[in-house]
Amino acid sequence: MNDRILRAVRREKADATPVWFMRQAGRALPRYRELRAEAGMFEILRDPEAAAEITTMPLEYFPVDACVLYNDLSTPFFGAGLQVEMRPGVGPVVDRLIRSPADVDTLRPYDPRVEMKYIMDQITLLTKRIDVPVLGFVGAPFTLCSYLISGPGSRNQEETKTFMWREPEAWNRLAGFWAEHSADFGIAQYEAGAGAVQVFDSWAGYLGVEDYDRYVLPHMHTIFNRLRAAGVPTINFLTGNPALLPLMAEAGGEVIGVDWRIPIDQAWKIVGDNRGVQGNLDPVLLLAGRDRAIEGARAILDRVEGRPGHIFNVGHGLLPGTDPDVLKAVTDFVHEYTAVRG
């Protein structure tokens, strides 16, 4: 079993720096594009065998050190009684947006072990099949609330922020609902065999420090406290605002995921010695050709200086048009470059 990722989460030395790519099981892979799976994603997910095949697909192209589940942040919405449509190029669209405090009460509490059993079944299949850890993931409360209030891809998060400010009590009920359910879901994934669980806060970078502190941090505490109590190794990922790093570290996570906006050594200094750090490669670099991508990877590794606890990754999901050959070249480079030094 390749345990580089698990060692990094514990900040232990490994034979090379572990590598995986956010969205690696997706549109960057020719075989995935052939499946035209994106629009039918939710149907595929309910077939653990088919989903597991996509989750492991990256290994045919590049030797990453973990397989992140083929899944979407929005699948728990089905558990809560909503209908969701995955619109390619847009994102998950729910059948009814939340726009009032009363709407919050229409969400149905659910048990992820029951309602999302298909995800745990996928994990069980995967653990028997691959010799790298399975990474699970869950949505952070702000990001899930944003999908439910603003819809996907809101440019300014107007509706979500306005709801949060105007209806703090309903906001706390809604964000609290997702904090508990994401914690449950993360624990269930871990118990099914996931090696670690990443908490994705893809939209919280639109918040300033004071708003994150007041409206988001308490709910992040809930998630990470519960995951920690259950022994789940965790990665806390956010993109879009490096000024939030101190509060992310306060929220929790053995590893803090950072985007490309701040040099990785600066980010590590901010989050502290007692954390690992993941990420930092600008996903656009992977569109700029092999040499430039490797140059960017080398710059990150040189800043890290072989410090245990680094997981190499992009700073946000892979973009459409990323060449799997470039991903292979970068993966191999990171392994070789850090093995020489290790």
Place this chain on the structure above:
Amino acid sequence: MNDRILRAVRREKADATPVWFMRQAGRALPRYRELRAEAGMFEILRDPEAAAEITTMPLEYFPVDACVLYNDLSTPFFGAGLQVEMRPGVGPVVDRLIRSPADVDTLRPYDPRVEMKYIMDQITLLTKRIDVPVLGFVGAPFTLCSYLISGPGSRNQEETKTFMWREPEAWNRLAGFWAEHSADFGIAQYEAGAGAVQVFDSWAGYLGVEDYDRYVLPHMHTIFNRLRAAGVPTINFLTGNPALLPLMAEAGGEVIGVDWRIPIDQAWKIVGDNRGVQGNLDPVLLLAGRDRAIEGARAILDRVEGRPGHIFNVGHGLLPGTDPDVLKAVTDFVHEYTAVRG
């Protein structure tokens, strides 16, 4: 003459903290919306009388301490021989994007005093007509290059970044072209009567620190060195990445414009005592009702503690749907709250 803004630029005490709003002469004003001016913007701009009327329109709704020119970052593209169409909700679209080094050479050097005389004529008209300073503005090189390479509103700036990385020599010619022409244009606006000139870098927040340092900072130095040599008071504005603040301060600008992602006192500490600071109100707050907007304004003023050199503003342009009555309430609040303490 109301000189609060000019005092703030010099970090001198004034009778109250000055206020203006980015995009104040635009879609937030009912009279502007009646004109349906946006699609015909470039035509209106060539009629200095009509443009001046829009520039001063905010004064009918709220007593701001400056009128920012009705203009768009993209008008200089006409000077360089391009055609531009303003698509409402999208932004300025040029007739031919720059995608190769050879495309850079198709840009025609021009004299803004000649090609954009209509803007200087608007300023001349305004200075005779209003008793607040006229604020001019120009585009920063990265942002202008982004309009020319990626087009408006690119989500990840793929094309712009890829061009910058792959063709550094052509990038430097292109960014250098705009640095010189934006400096010329800013100086011309100042000489026509603008009280200060803001350099807008609306898209550079998609860059990390190392890329800004290598590909953008030299060109920002060009602009600010030339503006400083000509005696032009300047505001250096960027949104989207607080980790760039130290390099922005290094680039120049008497005042540094910050978005809402970092508390204003933290930002001020980073940019240093020898700068003023502008901005910081989340424009979404102005959509959340009068009380919440004023609460947000108060939080900023309490962090500033009456320190000279603060210009109250939003952290990015006003959003569609902003109520001018809320803008009036905030403007009055800032003036009254700071006058009491001043």
